Every structure is written in structure tokens, then in C-alpha cells.
Amino acid sequence: MTADHHPAELAPIEARVAAIESVLVEKGILDTDAVDEIVRHFEDNLGPMNGAKVVARAWTDPQYKDRLLTDGTDAIKDLGFEGPEGNHMVVVENTPTVHNLVVCTLCSCYPWTVLGLPPKWYKAPAYRSRAVREPRKLLAELGTVLGDDVEIRVWDSSAETRYLVLPMRPDGTADMSEEQLAGLVTRDSMIGVARL
Amino acid sequence: MASTGAHPRTRYVQGKRGTIVRIDPAANVADIEAHGGGFVTDPIYSVRFTSRELWGDGGADGETMHVDLYERYLQDS
Numbered sequence: 208m209t210a211d212h213h214p215a216e217l218a219p220i221e222a223r224v225a226a227i228e229s230v231l232v233e234k235g236i237l238d239t240d241a242v243d244e245i246v247r248h249f250e251d252n253l254g255p256m257n258g259a260k261v262v263a264r265a266w267t268d269p270q271y272k273d274r275l276l277t278d279g280t281d282a283i284k285d286l287g288f289e290g291p292e293g294n295h296m297v298v299v300e301n302t303p304t305v306h307n308l309v310v311c312t313l314c315s316c317y318p319w320t321v322l323g324l325p326p327k328w329y330k331a332p333a334y335r336s337r338a339v340r341e342p343r344k345l346l347a348e349l350g351t352v353l354g355d356d357v358e359i360r361v362w363d364s365s366a367e368t369r370y371l372v373l374p375m376r377p378d379g380t381a382d383m384s385e386e387q388l389a390g391l392v393t394r395d396s397m398i399g400v401a402r403l
Numbered sequence: 404m405a406s407t408g409a410h411p412r413t414r415y416v417q418g419k420r421g422t423i424v425r426i427d428p429a430a431n432v433a434d435i436e437a438h439g440g441g442f443v444t445d446p447i448y449s450v451r452f453t454s455r456e457l458w459g460d461g462g463a464d465g466e467t468m469h470v471d472l473y474e475r476y477l478q479d480s
Binding site: 295297312313339340341342343355357358359360361362363365366367368 | 411412415425427428430433447449451457458461463464465466467468469470471
């Protein structure tokens with residue numbers, strides 16, 4: 208940081224975290240390199256780009272897709288994504304007549320290995336309650352209007368099981384490479400609040 | 404299956420009838436451990452409930468909710 212006469216004031220929680228970290232470092236309990244490594248891991252290695260690769264592979268490789276839907280954890284591990292908050296993964300497939308939506312009514316369970324950390328709205332009481340109470344209305348308000356012929360299946364995540372939605376492959380993408388396809392896949396489509 | 408689960412996470416399906424759609428590996432029952440009962444495992448079932456079963460007239464057709472429940476939370480119905 209450059210010399211600044213008026214540095215931005217730390218929020219109380221930031222000040223508290225900084226104080227705890229400095230005490231732990233002083234006492235030799237915590238290594239600053241380890242902290243940096245964890246932050247880097249969350250910033251660089253985890254995020255929806257991982258899930259997008261899984262989806263693109265499933266779109267282009269029918270055998271992989273079969274495995275993904277029968278043993279999500281193992282198939283996702285094949286692409287190098289495994290770890291905490293992703294130890295037991297279940298992948299649910301959207302079709303023209305079935306739309307899947309993932310929620311954690313209790314709090315914030317979310318598949319970190321393939322989507323990173325959950326967005327704020329995912330943890331909001333309104334999303335958590337309305338996803339199970341009136342999912343069709345909720346989705347419509349979020350811009351995903353589904354016909355009455357589309358069944359909505361809501362999956363309430365838990366400490367043990369994390370869900371990933373396999374969205375439908377958009378029309379007009381037959382000539383695209385796996386990498387190009389991955390670029391089309393959004394976080395929200397893998398939670399189920401959006402269609403592609 | 405009828406759910407007897409009383410944890411806050413599962414209270415909205417307590418006493419409701421559902422259908423098992425998936426069986427998951429046994430896992431530690433966190434409720435027991437949290438109350439000092441040690442490490443006890445139970446198979447986990449993914450149970451499908453219709454919106455109408457959960458919410459009655461306030462529910463809707465064509466909507467189902469799936470909740471993962473420990474075996475001890477379930478009884479035959």
C-alpha cells in the first residue's frame with residue numbers, strides 16, 4: 208500500500224480477524240504463508256469455472272454424463288475437483304420437462320469444489336424459504352419463467368450431500384468445442400435459478 | 404415413508420409422507436454428536452415430498468422437494 212494519510216477504516220470484523228491472526232502468528236500457531244495459500248486457493252482454484260468444465264464435459268461425452276449422474280463425486284474428481292464441501296456430490300439433470308433447483312433451507316450448504324463460495328442471496332432467508340414454498344413463482348421473479356408442463360424439483364442441501372444442476376445444452380451449439388461450451392455455463396444455471 | 408425428523412433443518416417435513424428416491428452412504432448423526440452422544444452413523448435417504456403434501460392448499464402441483472434424512476428420522480407409512 209502507498210503512503211496514505213487517511214487509510215480506509217477497517218470494519219469491526221476485519222479488525223477482529225486481523226487481531227486474531229497476528230496473535231496466532233506471534234505465538235507460532237499460524238504460518239502466514241499458510242494463510243496466503245488458503246486465500247489463494249479460494250480465489251484461484253475454486254469457483255463456477257470448475258462446475259462449467261464438468262457440465263461441458265457431460266454435454267460432449269455421453270459416457271461421462273452417465274457416470275456424472277450416477278456417481279457425481281467420482282466423475283467430478285476425474286476433472287481434478289475434490290475436497291471439503293464437495294465430498295459427496297449429486298448431479299441432477301435438467302430436461303425439457305424437469306427443472307432442478309438447489310437450496311439450503313438451513314443455512315448455506317453449497318458445493319464449494321465446483322461452484323466456490325455461495326452468493327449472498329443464496330444465504331438469504333427469502334431465497335431459502337421461498338425455494339421450497341413457491342419455487343415456480345420465485346424462479347419467475349428471477350427471470351426464469353417455466354411452463355406448467357415443467358416439473359420443478361427442489362433439492363435441499365445438507366452437510367453430507369451437495370447438489371449441482373446439469374443445465375440443458377443450449378440450441379445452436381453443435382459446432383462448439385468443450386472449452387467454448389464451458390464458457391456458456393453460468394453459476395446460476397448450475398444452482399438452477401437460471402436456464403441457458 | 405413418513406418423516407419424524409425434528410432437527411430445525413428438517414422440521415418442515417416432520418410428519419409428512421414422502422418417497423425415497425436415493426440412498427446415500429451412512430454418515431455421522433450430527434444431532435447425536437452435538438448432544439454429547441458420540442459418533443453414531445446412520446444411512447441417509449433422499450426423500451421426495453410433493454408441494455401439496457408439505458403445504459396443502461398453499462402448495463402447487465408440479466413441484467417436489469427433496470430432503471436428505473437420517474434413517475432414524477423415518478418410519479414406514
